Each structure stands twice: as C-alpha cells, then as structure tokens.
Amino acid sequence: MAKYLLKRILFSLFALIVVTGIVMVLVYTYTNRNDLLKSDDNWKKRSGNEQKLYEYTVFQRYGYLEFVDYTTFLKTKYLETEGESYTQNEDYKKAKNAISDSATFQDYPDVAEFIDKYYGEGYDFVYMPVLKYASGKEKAGGGAILLAVNEKSVWNRLWDYITGFITFESKYDVEDENLTDRYIRWEDDPYSKLPALVGSGTKHKYLIYFDSRFPFIHQNLIKINLGISSVTYKNQEITDVINTPTGDMKVVTVQYPTQLGTDQYTETSIDFHSVTYNNAGVSDSDRAIFTDNYTVYSYQKKGLTMLENSFIIGFIATVIAYLMGLPFGIFMSRHKDGLADKTGNFYIIFMMSVPSLAYIFLFATIGTTLFGFPYKFATSTTKIGGYILPVICLALPGLGNVMRWIRRYMIDQMNADYVKFAKAEGLSEQEIFSGHIFPNAMVYLMQGLPGSILGCLTGAIITERVFAVPGVGGLLTTAIDSKDNGIIIACTVFYTFLTILSIILGDLLLSRYDPRVSLTDGKGGGR
Amino acid sequence: MSENAKRDVLLSLKDVEVKFNVRGRYLTAIRGVSLDIYDGESLAIVGESGSGKSVLTKTFSGMLDSNGTISAGSITLYDKALSDSEIDLTNLKKASEWQKIRGRRIATVFQDPMTSLNPILTIGKQMCMVIEKHQRCSGEEAKARAIDIMRKVGIDNPEKRFDDYPFMYSGGMRQRIVIAIALSCRPKILICDEPTTALDVTIQTQILDLIKELQRELDFTVVYITHDLGVVANVAERVAVLYAGQIVEIGTVEEIFFDPRHPYTWALLSSLPQLSVKGEDMYSIAGTPPSLYNKITGDAFAPRNKYAMAIDTVAEPPMFKVSETHYAKTWLLDPRAPKVEPPENIRNLHEKMLAGYVDYSEEDY
Ligand SMILES: Nc1ncnc2c1ncn2[C@@H]1O[C@H](COP(=O)(O)OP(=O)(O)OP(=O)(O)O)[C@@H](O)[C@H]1O
Ligand SMILES: [Mg+2]
Numbered sequence: 001m002a003k004y005l006l007k008r009i010l011f012s013l014f015a016l017i018v019v020t021g022i023v024m025v026l027v028y029t030y031t032n033r034n035d036l037l038k039s040d041d042n043w044k045k046r047s048g049n050e051q052k053l054y055e056y057t058v059f060q061r062y063g064y065l066e067f068v069d070y071t072t073f074l075k076t077k078y079l080e081t082e083g084e085s086y087t088q089n090e091d092y093k094k095a096k097n098a099i100s101d102s103a104t105f106q107d108y109p110d111v112a113e114f115i116d117k118y119y120g121e122g123y124d125f126v127y128m129p130v131l132k133y134a135s136g137k138e139k140a141g142g143g144a145i146l147l148a149v150n151e152k153s154v155w156n157r158l159w160d161y162i163t164g165f166i167t168f169e170s171k172y173d174v175e176d177e178n179l180t181d182r183y184i185r186w187e188d189d190p191y192s193k194l195p196a197l198v199g200s201g202t203k204h205k206y207l208i209y210f211d212s213r214f215p216f217i218h219q220n221l222i223k224i225n226l227g228i229s230s231v232t233y234k235n236q237e238i239t240d241v242i243n244t245p246t247g248d249m250k251v252v253t254v255q256y257p258t259q260l261g262t263d264q265y266t267e268t269s270i271d272f273h274s275v276t277y278n279n280a281g282v283s284d285s286d287r288a289i290f291t292d293n294y295t296v297y298s299y300q301k302k303g304l305t306m307l308e309n310s311f312i313i314g315f316i317a318t319v320i321a322y323l324m325g326l327p328f329g330i331f332m333s334r335h336k337d338g339l340a341d342k343t344g345n346f347y348i349i350f351m352m353s354v355p356s357l358a359y360i361f362l363f364a365t366i367g368t369t370l371f372g373f374p375y376k377f378a379t380s381t382t383k384i385g386g387y388i389l390p391v392i393c394l395a396l397p398g399l400g401n402v403m404r405w406i407r408r409y410m411i412d413q414m415n416a417d418y419v420k421f422a423k424a425e426g427l428s429e430q431e432i433f434s435g436h437i438f439p440n441a442m443v444y445l446m447q448g449l450p451g452s453i454l455g456c457l458t459g460a461i462i463t464e465r466v467f468a469v470p471g472v473g474g475l476l477t478t479a480i481d482s483k484d485n486g487i488i489i490a491c492t493v494f495y496t497f498l499t500i501l502s503i504i505l506g507d508l509l510l511s512r513y514d515p516r517v518s519l520t521d522g523k524g525g526g527r
Numbered sequence: 528m529s530e531n532a533k534r535d536v537l538l539s540l541k542d543v544e545v546k547f548n549v550r551g552r553y554l555t556a557i558r559g560v561s562l563d564i565y566d567g568e569s570l571a572i573v574g575e576s577g578s579g580k581s582v583l584t585k586t587f588s589g590m591l592d593s594n595g596t597i598s599a600g601s602i603t604l605y606d607k608a609l610s611d612s613e614i615d616l617t618n619l620k621k622a623s624e625w626q627k628i629r630g631r632r633i634a635t636v637f638q639d640p641m642t643s644l645n646p647i648l649t650i651g652k653q654m655c656m657v658i659e660k661h662q663r664c665s666g667e668e669a670k671a672r673a674i675d676i677m678r679k680v681g682i683d684n685p686e687k688r689f690d691d692y693p694f695m696y697s698g699g700m701r702q703r704i705v706i707a708i709a710l711s712c713r714p715k716i717l718i719c720d721e722p723t724t725a726l727d728v729t730i731q732t733q734i735l736d737l738i739k740e741l742q743r744e745l746d747f748t749v750v751y752i753t754h755d756l757g758v759v760a761n762v763a764e765r766v767a768v769l770y771a772g773q774i775v776e777i778g779t780v781e782e783i784f785f786d787p788r789h790p791y792t793w794a795l796l797s798s799l800p801q802l803s804v805k806g807e808d809m810y811s812i813a814g815t816p817p818s819l820y821n822k823i824t825g826d827a828f829a830p831r832n833k834y835a836m837a838i839d840t841v842a843e844p845p846m847f848k849v850s851e852t853h854y855a856k857t858w859l860l861d862p863r864a865p866k867v868e869p870p871e872n873i874r875n876l877h878e879k880m881l882a883g884y885v886d887y888s889e890e891d892y
Contacts (some may be wrong), residue, residue, distance in 0.1 A: 246624075417637060420643075421644070422645070422657075423590065424636075424637075425657045426629035426661060427626075427630070427656065427660060428626055429622060443647065514647055515647060516694050
C-alpha cells in the first residue's frame with residue numbers, strides 16, 4: 001500500500017505541475033495584456049515615451065516581464081560612489097543625457113556598461129529616441145529612454161515557480177556586510193517565557209516560537225510561496241495574506257526589547273514575534289524600541305486570519321450538516337413517501353432551486369430581526385456572534401445536500417438482494433437498517449468526506465461577502481476581476497492541491513472502511 | 528409417492544389468492560391455490576416466468592412486496608415445536624410475529640449468491656447476526672455454531688475463512704454460505720428460489736447435491752423453484768406445475784415426467800433441452816400467458832393449447848384426480864372428453880432423461 005500511495009502522490013505532484021503550467025499559459029498568453037491599460041488613468045494621463053515606460057511598469061507589476069531602466073541603473077551606480085547628492089554630479093548628468101543622441105549613445109561608457117551587464121543576463125534592449133515637433137521642440141513625455149527588458153517565457157516562469165515554491169530561511173539570507181554575528185539557536189523568548197528558535201542573519205528573527213494564538217506554536221522557518229499579489233495586496237505573498245490576523249488592533253502591555261530587564265512597560269500593538277530584518281537603515285524612533293536591526297514589525301490583531309475565519313465557518317457548518325443531515329435523511333428513507341419524507345424533500349428541493357443569494361438574504365433577515373443575531377461580521381460585539389449567521393447560511397444548504405444523498409443511497413440499498421436475504425432470515429427492520437443498509441450507504445458518503453472538510457479552506461464566496469467576513473472566499477473572483485495574475489495562479493494551485501488531497505484521503509478512508517477496496521496496484525477487491 | 532400419505536402435513540395452503548396493487552389496478556398473481564407441503568419432502572414448483580412461483584412461496588415466507596396482499600384463502604403452518612401448534616400465516620400482521628417465522632421456521636435462499644450477502648461485512652459477522660438473533664447465544668458460542676455449519680456446507684478451513692469478506696469467495700462458495708446462513712437456525716422449510724441459476728453447471732450439481740445431503744442429515748423440507756426440469760428430476764420428490772397463478776398439475780416426480788396429463792405440462796416437458804435434437808430449434812410454447820389484470824374465464828391455457836375444446840373457453844376445469852398423489856386441472860380428464868395422447872417426443876421420457884441428464888452434468892455448455 002505504501003508503494004501505491006507513493007505512486008499516487010508522485011502522480012498528483014505531476015498533475016499539479018501540469019495544471020499550474022496550463023493556468024500560467026492561459027493567464028499570461030491568452031489574455032491580452034494591453035487590456036490592462038485601457039482603464040488605467042495614470043496611463044491615459046501620460047504620453048510619448050513616458051507612456052511607453054509606464055506600460056512596462058504595469059506589465060512588470062502583473063508579472064509579464066522584468067525590466068531595468070537605464071536611469072535607475074545610473075542612480076544605483078552613482079548613489080554608491082557619490083552619495084545622496086549624486087544628481088549634482090557632472091558625470092552623472094552627462095551619462096544621463098548620453099542616450100538623447102540616437103547616433104552615438106551606444107558608445108558612451110556607462111551605456112556600454114549597462115548593455116554589457118544585462119546582455120549577459122539575457123535581457124533585450126528597447127531604445128526610444130527623443131520625440132520632437134518639426135520645430136525641434138521636445139514633445140511632452142518625449143525624453144529618450146533606454147530599457148533592458150526580460151520577457152519571461154512560460155517555461156521560465158513555471159521553472160521559477162516550482163523551484164521557488166518552498167523556501168527555507170538561513171542565516172545567510174540578510175545581505176548586510178556589517179552583520180557579522182550570524183546564527184540560528186534556541187533562546188529563551190522573553191515574550192512567551194518559553195524557548196524559541198531565534199535567528200540572526202535570517203529574514204525573520206523568530207523562526208519557531210510560542211504565543212497565545214491558536215495553534216500556539218508558529219514557525220517562520222519554512223515558507224510556501226504560492227504567488228505574489230500584484231494588485232489587491234500589493235506585492236504580498238498570498239500565503240502571508242491569508243495567514244495574517246485580521247480585525248482591530250489588539251493592545252497589550254509588554255516591554256519593548258529596550259525595556260527588558262527594567263520595570264518599564266508599554267501599551268502597544270506591536271507583535272514582537274513578527275519582526276524582520278531592516279535593510280534600509282533603522283530610524284531613531286525604532287532605535288528607542290529595538291536593540292537590534294530586526295525592526296520591521298506587524299501589529300497584533302484581535303481577529304483570526306482569513307483562512308481561519310473561512311475554515312471555522314465552513315467546518316462548523318459541515319459538522320452541523322452531517323450531524324443533522326444523516327439522521328434526517330435516514331429517517332426520511334425509513335418512512336419513504338411519508339409526511340416527514342415529503343417535508344424533507346420539499347426542503348431539499350427548496351435549497352437546491354432557490355439561488356443562494358436569495359436564501360442567504362432570507363436567513364439574514366430572519367436571523368437579525370427575529371433572533372437579533374449580528375449582521376455584519378466586523379460589527380459583532382461578541383466574538384462568536386459574527387459567526388452565527390454565516391454558519392447557518394452554509395449549514396442549511398449543506399444539510400439539504402447530506403439529507404438528499406444519504407436518503408438516496410439508503411433507498412438504493414434497501415432494494416439490494418442482501419437486504420431481502422437478511423429479511424428472509426428473520427432480522428428485524430431496525431437490525432437491517434443499522435447493520436446492513438446504513439453501513440453500505442455510508443460507503444458512498446465516506447469518500448467525499450475529506451473533500452467536504454478540506455473544501456472549507458476555499459471559503460464561501462457569497463456568504464462571506466454578504467456578512468462581510470474577512471475570509472478567503474472571494475480571493476479568486478476578486479483576483480480575476482482585477483487581473484491579479486499572482487493570486488489567480490496561487491488559488492489554482494491551492495485549490496488543485498486541496499482537490500488532489502481530498503481524493504487521496506477519500507480513497508484512503510474508503511479503503512479502511514470498505515474491504516472490497518484495497519489500495520494496491522492492479523487487482524483490488526471484487527467491485 | 529405413497530409415503531406422503533404417512534408424512535405429516537407441515538404447511539397447508541387453502542384457496543390462496545394474491546393481488547398486487549399496481550397504480551390503482553389490481554393484478555391477481557395467485558388465483559386460488561391449494562397445496563399441502565409435507566414434513567421432510569422436497570417439492571419443486573415449476574412454470575414459466577411470471578407464472579407466480581416466487582409470489583406463491585412469498586405468501587408463506589412473509590416476503591410479499593408491500594403492494595401485495597393475500598386477498599383470500601388461508602395458510603396454516605403446523606409445527607409441534609410451536610407453542611400453539613398451528614399458526615395461520617395470513618393472520619400475521621405485525622413485523623415481530625413474522626420475525627419468529629422467518630429464518631427460524633421458514634428460510635429462503637435466493638438466486639444470486641453474488642448479491643445475497645452484504646459486501647462489506649465478514650461472512651462470520653453475517654452468520655452470527657442471524658444465529659444470535661434466533662438462538663439465544665452470543666459471541667464465542669455463536670461463532671462456534673457458525674463454524675460448525677460452515678464445515679457442514681463444505682467450506683474448507685472454516686476457522687480461517689470466518690473473517691473473510693464475501694468478495695473473497697467464489698460464487699459457488701458464496702451460495703454455500705447463503706445456504707449455511709439459511710440453515711443456521713434449523714428451519715423446518717427451506718425455500719430455494721432458483722438456487723443455481725446464476726452458477727455454472729458443475730457448481731450447480733454440487734450445490735444441489737449439498738442441499739440433498741443436508742436435507743437428509745438435518746431433516747427439513749425443501750421447496751425448489753425452478754424453470755429447469757432437469758434440476759427437478761434430480762432433486763424433487765413431488766412437482767407442482769404452475770400456470771398463470773394456478774397449479775395446473777401436481778404429482779410425484781415420476782407421475783409428472785412419465786405420466787403427465789395436462790397439455791401445459793406436455794409443452795413444458797417438450798421444451799426440455801435434453802429432448803432437443805442437435806441442429807433443430809429448441810421447442811418453445813407458442814403464444815404468451817394471459818394478462819393477470821383481467822378476469823380469466825375458462826381454462827387459462829386454452830388460447831395456447833392445440834388440444835383445447837369448446838368447454839375450455841367457457842368453464843374453468845376442476846382438479847381431476849388421477850391417483851392418490853396425482854391431480855391435473857384439465858377438461859381432457861373429464862370422462863366425456865375425447866381420448867388424447869401426449870405428444871410423441873415426451874413418451875419414453877424415462878430413458879431419454881436418464882441419458883440426457885448424464886450428458887447434461889458432464890458436458891459444460
Ligand atoms: N410487487 C409486485 N407488484 C406487481 N406485480 C407483481 C409484483 N411481484 C410480482 N408481480 C407479478 O406477479 C406475477 C408472478 O410473479 P413471480 O415473481 O411470482 O413470477 P415467477 O414465476 O417467480 O417468475 P420468474 O421465473 O421470472 O421468477 C408476475 O406477473 C409479476 O409481474
Ligand atoms: Mg421468481
């Protein structure tokens with residue numbers, strides 16, 4: 001069985017890569033990237049070469065290409081040698097103007113250096129000469145521009161994506177010559193009073209640590225890079241987005257690292273476990289708080305993460321749906337065509353035929369007016385209050401679904417020959433239902449169970465939107481709307497992964513439960 | 528068979544009529560059947576598909592579908608082991624009353640062993656469920672009994688196979704298990720509804736031999752339902768021929784095979800595969816049985832009967848007595864009827880059958 005599973009997992013990985021590749025091809029080649037500009041006011045405002053340059057900025061943001069502007073190249077170069085006042089430098093000015101002369105610019109030493117450098121890295125070059133009116137006056141936005149452009153091919157992109165999918169932090173991650181003491185070691189964490197794995201030279205300071213948030217132990221050592229948002233969550237890795245707590249700031253009384261060892265305390269929302277290395281130079285205000293260069297922090301929030309919000313709502317709804325749906329559906333099948341069955345069927349058909357938006361608003365209205373449940377998630381005064389209506393709105397259709405299938409499978413099994421035989425041998429209806437029919441009907445539900453639970457990780461689009469739940473449900477649709485290619489790919493990979501995992505877990509569960517199914521190659525049971 | 532007279536009557540059906548409600552219309556599947564079943568005998572019920580063989584046995588196994596009722600007649604089960612030594616089965620209404628009969632007094636083996644067992648429970652579990660239900664015992668004791676009966680039905684290594692699942696058994700093995708479960712509570716009557724139709728020929732004979740053997744050892748009554756007259760000749764002592772919900776002829780196996788009186792029985796016998804000549808089409812009975820939705824006047828077989836007389840379309844024939852054990856429901860037995868000989872091909876059936884049956888079991892077709 002282990003061998004079979006290994007094979008399945010390898011095959012799944014392959015499938016995952018294929019799906020990712022296909023989506024990348026679709027997203028990057030079959031959508032017209034010029035559409036991105038049409039509704040962009042910043043693009044409309046610009047003209048001439050400047051407008052062209054802006055286009056490259058946009059395409060870079062959406063991940064179509066990478067480019068380096070000659071001016072930026074000069075800036076880095078002269079900043080290093082001349083310091084902040086490099087713009088006053090004569091060499092710099094000359095180098096900057098060198099590209100205005102379309103005949104000779106290639107011979108200028110700085111330009112040659114620029115071209116050499118990026119040619120070696122496989123870039124192409126785009127040169128836009130000065131745009132002038134017939135009178136010789138320069139047009140608006142018509143200044144000369146030289147760019148090194150790297151159009152990414154799908155294969156490059158896929159390769160980069162796969163090889164960069166999982167990254168580990170190491171003590172050599174930070175590029176800072178002044179940082180000489182590099183280590184990763186266990187230390188006592190002054191905030192949790194428990195041990196923590198602390199790094200110096202790593203991006204995060206705290207690599208493994210404890211705190212009061214579920215699941216109480218956290219890590220920054222290994223990172224899954226699903227994709228980077230280019231629009232909605234500017235340049236954030238999507239796994240960070242969905243795993244960062246939401247809601248209002250949580251103020252706690254703690255000691256700043258500079259206050260440790262004294263009896264001074266401060267009220268703050270800073271999450272000291274979140275700090276990352278500051279490469280840009282530590283400001284004086286940060287110096288008052290921190291003792292080292294790990295000064296980039298995020299805040300503690302009162303709410304859960306987007307992923308947790310979605311999962312909790314979905315999971316509770318699923319549990320309710322099964323706990324109630326199974327007995328209801330079984331009861332309906334045992335009293336087929338009776339009053340309970342008819343009522344149940346009406347409910348099932350109602351849930352199936354009424355559009356979800358309609359019944360969500362119906363339940364929302366009933367819930368808020370009759371029971372006084374809080375409507376919008378964020379405005380709920382109690383912690384669990386905000387979950388009530390979303391859970392109900394997800395549980396009720398789920399309930400209908402479970403009732404529908406278990407009833408159907410039970411009725412299918414009721415006509416099976418082994419049921420007739422069991423009856424002919426004198427077993428009571430109760431014994432036949434619980435001993436024979438129900439276990440066989442469950443065979444069919446069993447396989448889908450992991451899928452229903454893992455599916456909660458994808459969130460519920462409409463419910464979350466109606467109740468303004470900060471969850472992951474709307475992620476993909478918003479991303480498609482805003483052409484946020486990074487998120488589209490991230491979501492596809494994540495959903496595909498969940499589906500594949502659900503199927504494997506479903507099969508595993510089934511093979512535990514149904515003796516006819518064995519997870520080995522070739523000859524299984526006699527199904 | 529003359530000994531029948533000495534045997535006790537175990538089950539007695541009197542003028543039983545069964546109607547099915549099919550979307551408001553009534554289908555009369557059994558039309559006034561009277562039949563005595565004797566203790567320890569083996570009775571075969573034969574007839575073409577739809578003649579009511581299964582429905583007839585379901586009246587006393589309590590397995591009638593919910594849209595069917597016994598609309599007339601009585602069915603009495605005589606059993607000295609019962610507290611009130613006779614029970615009218617038509618009066619059993621409650622499910623719990625039937626549970627005392629089913630499995631414990633009357634058990635049924637169905638046609639398809641592949642689907643008669645619950646696929647996801649072990650053989651042992653399924654046997655113990657029935658044993659624990661009917662015999663006040665549990666756990667190890669039930670297991671011991673189950674293993675004992677598994678050995679009886681010819682399962683090698685029953686201790687080991689006890690925890691196997693049905694899919695690990697072959698078709699023949701499964702049918703042995705089904706028989707084992709059916710017999711695990713020592714029923715007085717075992718109904719075998721086409722027990723071997725789904726099995727291949729060699730396994731068929733093995734299963735039939737097994738039932739015969741067990742019957743000798745455990746002393747129960749067997750009611751076989753079959754289309755296969757070859758099977759009948761092999762296992763039954765008495766034969767009842769059913770046509771359109773009525774018994775048209777009943778007698779010992781010798782009487783039915785060698786002295787048949789009803790034209791329908793003649794037709795059935797003519798269609799025996801053993802009698803077909805190589806290269807010729809198999810004999811089949813022309814026409815179709817009457818619709819059971821309508822009231823049938825006269826002899827139900829008349830429209831298909833080439834010996835039919837005027838009276839057949841007017842009045843239903845009574846059961847004419849041929850011998851103490853042999854009765855037939857045809858006007859041909861009326862003293863006023865012209866003398867009709869059975870068709871040529873079924874005379875001397877004895878020799879043909881003997882030869883045929885041997886071929887039949889050895890040839891694998
Ligand atoms: N539940 C039911 N509802 C309606 N009609 C039924 C029902 N069960 C049986 N019948 C009818 O009763 C008649 C006798 O059926 P039965 O099953 O006894 O036939 P059979 O002789 O066993 O045939 P086969 O050899 O095909 O099993 C058939 O016409 C059948 O259509
Ligand atoms: Mg039948």
